[in-house]
Amino acid sequence: EMIKKKKHEYSIEYIDHNYKELLIPSGEYGKHLLDKNALHIWPRGEFMLIALANLDGSFTCTIFAPNKGKNSFEELQNKNSVQSYFTELFPDFVPLIPNLYDQWRTNPTSSLAIIKTYPWNVKEKVLLVGDSAHATVPFYGQGMNAGFEDCRILDELLNSSNENWKNSFNEYSKIRKPNGDGIQDLSMQNFIVMRDKTADSKFLLQKVIEKKFANLYPEKWTPLYSMVSFTNIPYSLAWEIGIKQENLMKKIMKITNIEKIWDRKEIMQKMYDLS
Incomplete structure (x- = not known):
């Protein structure tokens, strides 16, 4: 309908x-x-x-x-x-x-399918949450969590608007649509990572470098998986940050002999300067 x-x-x-x-x-x-x-x-x-x-x-x-x-x-x-x-x-x-x-x-x-729709509401009469709004592929394990997050955001909007359903539904639809798209993009990207890159020694080295940098400078770097799975950072923002991180790491992985010098201080400093 x-x-x-x-x-x-x-x-x-x-x-x-x-x-x-x-x-x-x-x-x-x-x-x-x-x-x-x-x-x-x-x-x-x-x-x-x-x-x-x-x-x-x-x-x-x-x-x-x-x-x-x-x-x-x-x-x-x-x-x-x-x-x-x-x-x-x-x-x-x-x-x-x-x-x-x-x-x-x-x-x-x-x-396996991805569903996109917009808006997610019809005035204050009907509202979509979870898979009905943003069904995705299962490669980030976030489908149910994304639905729970929909409910949390809706609850916050209703509370802050004194339960003005029409305004809350309209605002919810605007806020959550980019994040529904975000988890779909993240899920498809992680499918490629899981089926292909986890067997790539250079990719695995990249993750080791990222982990070391995150441990040294947690205020500068939160791994993408951690952002998605263990924080309330919106999916759309995590996706944007993840793209920036990947572009930075492409520069790091192109450094001559990175396989041998990855744990040197100058590599961490280079990442710090670029981040």
């Missing part, structure tokens, strides 16, 4: 990847077969496999892969192709799931 209203924008963008969940069962006596305190990622460039621990000793795993083309879901249509795919690309994963093909055949393959 909101879309039928004049001047109400709406779009849904399906990305070129689908996903399927698998389950690593618990070991003997409910023991976890992998480190339960880590996010496990098998990065493979255009696709990846991840695993997260459950309380019962099992792991929920998700394969994210292209819909079509090489190493895609399109290629995995029978038992031989599925077994070959995992044996070749994830050899250490295969022994953890004895019934791999049964799970593959039974569990659904699902799509």
Whole structure:
């Protein structure tokens, strides 16, 4: 009904990847077969496999892969192709799931999409929060939190306006729209990081350098992940700061022999001067 209203924008963008969940069962006596305190990622460039621990000793795993083309879901249509795919690309994963093909055949393959819409309200009558306003892909783990943040901001606006619903709804829509876009941008960026860059030694070195600088000068540098996950910095602002940080780090990583001299004082000073 909101879309039928004049001047109400709406779009849904399906990305070129689908996903399927698998389950690593618990070991003997409910023991976890992998480190339960880590996010496990098998990065493979255009696709990846991840695993997260459950309380019962099992792991929920998700394969994210292209819909079509090489190493895609399109290629995995029978038992031989599925077994070959995992044996070749994830050899250490295969022994953890004895019934791999049964799970593959039974569990659904699902799509991934980003929804954008504006405004998020119709006067003081209807208001969108959470996924109805800014559904995103799951690669930052912030979907539910973004919805809770919507509620917090709305509550603050209602309190400060003596519960003027019309003004609060209009202001909420203006304030939260950039942050809905922000978490969507952050999520897509982190998909690339997870599936590709976590296997890149230079990227990993960059993160080590950033961590050292943040420890030395916390007032000058908060890592992007920390801004998003552990502060109330708006998603849109975190996205902007993250772009500036990345541009700065491109200059640092181009320094000759950075792999050998990254922990020298002059490198930290260079970052300080640029930040």
